[in-house]
Amino acid sequence: MMENMNIIVSGLGGQGILFMTKILAHAALSQGCDILGAETHGMAQRGGSVISHLRIGRHQGTLIRAGSAGLLLSLDENECYRNLAFAAPGARLFVNLDRQLRPAVDAYLKDKAMTWHSAPATAIARQINAPFSTNLALMGFFAAFDNDLFGADRLRHVIDQLSPERFRQVNFKVFDAGLAYGNQLKP
Amino acid sequence: MTQEQFMLGNEAIALGLLEAGCQVLTSYPGTPSSEILPETVKLVQAHRLETYAQWSTNEKVALDNAFAAAVAGKRAACCMKQVGLNVAADSLLSAAYIGIMGALVIISCDDPGPHSSQTEQDTRLMARLAKVPVLDPANPQEAREMARLAMQLSERYQVPVILRPGIRVCHARQNIGFGALKSVPQKASFGKDPARWAATPKFRLELHGRLNEKLDQISAHFDTLAHHNFHTLAPGRSYPLGIIAGGVPYAVVRDLLDEQKRSDVPVLKLGAPYPFPRKLADSFTAACDKVVVLEETDTLIEYLLGEREKTLGRLSGHVPRQGELVPEVIGAGLNKAFESAGLPPLTQQQDPQVQALTAGLDLAVRRPTLCPGCPHRASFYALRKGRAKTIFTSDIGCYTLGINLGGVDTCLDMGAAITMASGFYHAFAQDQVHQPIIATLGDSTFYHSGTAGLLDAVYNGARFVLVILDNEITAMTGMQPTPGLGLRADGSRGKPIPLERVVKGCGVDYLEVVDPYDIKAMQKSVKKAVAYTQTPDGGIAVIIARHPCVIAYRDRAIAVKRKVTVTEDCVACGHCRDRFECPALGIDEQSGRTGIDRQICADCGLCIQVCPKKAIVEVEQA
Numbered sequence: 001m002m003e004n005m006n007i008i009v010s011g012l013g014g015q016g017i018l019f020m021t022k023i024l025a026h027a028a029l030s031q032g033c034d035i036l037g038a039e040t041h042g043m044a045q046r047g048g049s050v051i052s053h054l055r056i057g058r059h060q061g062t063l064i065r066a067g068s069a070g071l072l073l074s075l076d077e078n079e080c081y082r083n084l085a086f087a088a089p090g091a092r093l094f095v096n097l098d099r100q101l102r103p104a105v106d107a108y109l110k111d112k113a114m115t116w117h118s119a120p121a122t123a124i125a126r127q128i129n130a131p132f133s134t135n136l137a138l139m140g141f142f143a144a145f146d147n148d149l150f151g152a153d154r155l156r157h158v159i160d161q162l163s164p165e166r167f168r169q170v171n172f173k174v175f176d177a178g179l180a181y182g183n184q185l186k187p
Numbered sequence: 188m189t190q191e192q193f194m195l196g197n198e199a200i201a202l203g204l205l206e207a208g209c210q211v212l213t214s215y216p217g218t219p220s221s222e223i224l225p226e227t228v229k230l231v232q233a234h235r236l237e238t239y240a241q242w243s244t245n246e247k248v249a250l251d252n253a254f255a256a257a258v259a260g261k262r263a264a265c266c267m268k269q270v271g272l273n274v275a276a277d278s279l280l281s282a283a284y285i286g287i288m289g290a291l292v293i294i295s296c297d298d299p300g301p302h303s304s305q306t307e308q309d310t311r312l313m314a315r316l317a318k319v320p321v322l323d324p325a326n327p328q329e330a331r332e333m334a335r336l337a338m339q340l341s342e343r344y345q346v347p348v349i350l351r352p353g354i355r356v357c358h359a360r361q362n363i364g365f366g367a368l369k370s371v372p373q374k375a376s377f378g379k380d381p382a383r384w385a386a387t388p389k390f391r392l393e394l395h396g397r398l399n400e401k402l403d404q405i406s407a408h409f410d411t412l413a414h415h416n417f418h419t420l421a422p423g424r425s426y427p428l429g430i431i432a433g434g435v436p437y438a439v440v441r442d443l444l445d446e447q448k449r450s451d452v453p454v455l456k457l458g459a460p461y462p463f464p465r466k467l468a469d470s471f472t473a474a475c476d477k478v479v480v481l482e483e484t485d486t487l488i489e490y491l492l493g494e495r496e497k498t499l500g501r502l503s504g505h506v507p508r509q510g511e512l513v514p515e516v517i518g519a520g521l522n523k524a525f526e527s528a529g530l531p532p533l534t535q536q537q538d539p540q541v542q543a544l545t546a547g548l549d550l551a552v553r554r555p556t557l558c559p560g561c562p563h564r565a566s567f568y569a570l571r572k573g574r575a576k577t578i579f580t581s582d583i584g585c586y587t588l589g590i591n592l593g594g595v596d597t598c599l600d601m602g603a604a605i606t607m608a609s610g611f612y613h614a615f616a617q618d619q620v621h622q623p624i625i626a627t628l629g630d631s632t633f634y635h636s637g638t639a640g641l642l643d644a645v646y647n648g649a650r651f652v653l654v655i656l657d658n659e660i661t662a663m664t665g666m667q668p669t670p671g672l673g674l675r676a677d678g679s680r681g682k683p684i685p686l687e688r689v690v691k692g693c694g695v696d697y698l699e700v701v702d703p704y705d706i707k708a709m710q711k712s713v714k715k716a717v718a719y720t721q722t723p724d725g726g727i728a729v730i731i732a733r734h735p736c737v738i739a740y741r742d743r744a745i746a747v748k749r750k751v752t753v754t755e756d757c758v759a760c761g762h763c764r765d766r767f768e769c770p771a772l773g774i775d776e777q778s779g780r781t782g783i784d785r786q787i788c789a790d791c792g793l794c795i796q797v798c799p800k801k802a803i804v805e806v807e808q809a
């Protein structure tokens with residue numbers, strides 16, 4: 001766990017961005033970190049762009065400044081692009097995507113030494129008959145690559161704590177499917 | 188026992204209110220304030236407190252109720268969004284003169300941006316107008332502390348105190364620990380004193396004088412309010428530039444300077460900017476050749492600072508006059524000021540290359556739309572069809588998104604669908620023109636401020652169709668109950684007051700109730716209503732379009748689920764996508780015909796009624 005970390009979670013209204021942020025926040029909280037977050041409510045929740053800022057460490061302000069996010073999780077390809085300006089040099093990006101990144105973006109990420117990983121999170125969730133759990137599929141996918149921030153076990157534990165009883169098993173299943181997809185991609 | 192939670196700013200405010208012994212809380216919902224009351228109710232129930240909480244019909248009603256409780260010696264609070272304080276302004280200005288016995292905290296939440304409001308107005312200027320103290324927190328933890336402080340100040344000086352959190356405080360989250368909460372025993376009592384509680388103009392002058400004295404005392408108090416008003420000057424040193432900031436911008440400034448190790452620039456934080464802590468501010472400006480002011484959303488501190496030549500900010504063009512002060516904007520503003528003062532700039536982390544890149548990708552802008560299955564969509568479709576010349580006055584709520592269906596021509600403020608309809612009517616009638624007008628507004632908006640306008644319109648003989656879009660909830664702001672429902676803030680039953688009774692009570696003779704899910708029936712009903720407005724002894728025709736919101740009433744809103752599919756009869760005319768504008772209707776890439784997005788389709792089946800070629804059909808049940 002590092003001292004300071006800025007995380008951007010983005011997507012569209014209704015995709016469960018707030019729940020993802022909550023999982024990450026509680027994972028940080030369980031390690032004794034200070035956290036600040038900023039989320040979107042109101043009009044945009046009716047299907048518009050939704051973005052959530054999460055800041056781990058000692059800060060005062062809730063908004064992440066352009067060029068200073070180390071991690072970006074995105075449930076929608078376009079929303080990922082729209083928020084690229086937040087990424088710090090060397091940032092890691094995880095995107096819900098079932099094809100290649102646009103070439104211009106790919107070139108930019110390479111140029112800035114950023115790494116990115118994509119998974120068809122929507123399809124993964126749908127396969128398990130949980131079409132509204134794309135968020136957890138992407139979370140599992142991210143967990144496969146996350147050795148230093150939270151780790152898969154901790155994230156799984158937080159999901160256990162935060163899930164309402166009737167969704168717990170499904171949530172685990174989707175998370176694990178995302179995790180398995182990620183593990184199989186790893187070198 | 189202390190527990191730590193990742194708490195929403197509005198929850199932290201609720202916590203602060205209860206820690207301060209708040210006994211009465213009233214509110215009318217509005218982004219970004221809406222969660223304060225429900226979070227308070229949750230804490231009250233979890234800790235078995237006696238605090239009374241109510242959703243009021245509008246902000247003036249809420250403020251008057253809380254004011255009376257405070258006159259009776261209780262610790263009361265009232266919360267709303269910033270434009271709500273406009274509705275309650277009449278009460279606020281008078282309450283400041285009269286003062287209270289217990290405590291009265293008014294929480295008015297600002298929305299720089301604006302993200303979800305009609306204006307970007309600055310509540311601190313309203314506080315200045317009303318001559319009441321205002322506190323401006325930088326983050327949830329400070330908001331919680333300031334909720335407590337506001338209650339103490341109000342009780343001590345017997346004056347209402349405003350807490351002004353911005354949207355980045357209300358909808359921010361922070362880890363916050365708290366312990367047990369206790370009820371306060373203060374009992375209601377009313378000491379008759381007509382000279383004060385019902386003051387005539389002569390006494391008002393005296394009360395005004397007393398208020399001014401209180402403000403002097405509070406200003407001195409704010410000079411030494413070290414935790415929220417302080418500066419970082421080194422003794423005896425002078426500086427080319429100092430920064431004065433309050434609220435959310437302060438937090439951004441602090442982080443920026445810390446990250447870039449710029450201890451060469453001193454900061455004056457003003458968390459309590461009015462009544463202005465003059466001595467503190469003067470000592471700061473005296474040590475600086477220039478000062479730059481960063482405050483949201485308007486110019487309170489900048490106006491109140493004495494030395495115009497020294498001051499940089501909105502008036503000097505260093506800070507934008509509209510829009511949210513997000514970190515990048517603050518960074519740019521500071522650099523302008525640093526340059527004016529001959530200081531080295533902050534390193535900007537924003538990379539110009541990425542802006543060009545994203546601009547080049549031509550990303551479609553996601554506009555908000557009514558939910559799939561939303562009854563408002565059916566209503567607007569029925570209203571709009573064949574009425575290109577009609578003026579559609581509308582109002583504020585989810586249904587403002589009827590603009591996407593061409594069913595919303597105006598939106599001013601709550602209740603204006605009716606008042607503007609009558610205004611348009613008289614303006615055209617004066618020229619002997621019969622202009623067709625259809626007004627739409629939601630149930631909550633009607634209870635909030637529909638009746639005064641409707642009484643006026645009936646009384647003065649206006650003619651138009653009023654459609655009350657009754658989805659049985661206040662949807663836009665997060666599903667709060669309305670008086671029609673008879674459900675109260677704590678979940679208990681209240682007396683339901685049906686719209687029909689209110690409408691009739693306003694003197695309306697023509698009233699019909701329809702279910703907009705039956706689009707044909709709705710169209711017929713509108714046609715009849717329009718005809719009534721044109722008959723010699725006709726007048727205002729009211730239609731209540733009643734169907735539950737599909738989000739609030741997931742189980743009963745769509746009684747019969749209809750899975751639909753598109754047949755080969757689809758000629759790709761786009762009528763359904765353009766005129767019905769359901770987000771589940773898209774273009775099937777393979778066939779070029781309309782396609783259904785299964786992921787978001789609500790199975791309401793409404794589009795079956797819309798397709799002119801009857802190409803949208805129900806999937807046969809196997």
Ligand SMILES: Cc1ncc(C[n+]2csc(CCOP(=O)(O)OP(=O)(O)O)c2C)c(N)n1
Nearest residue numbers: 217583584585586629630631632661662663
């Ligand atoms: C004076 C004022 N107070 C509060 C608000 C916030 N607000 C926006 S829409 C709305 C109510 C919407 O409810 P309703 O009229 O029932 O329409 P719905 O969203 O359910 O379609 C409120 C309270 C506002 N814009 N102005």
Ligand code: SF4
Nearest residue numbers: 558561585662736737
């Ligand atoms: S929340 Fe309810 S009223 Fe608002 S758009 Fe969705 S269905 Fe319509």
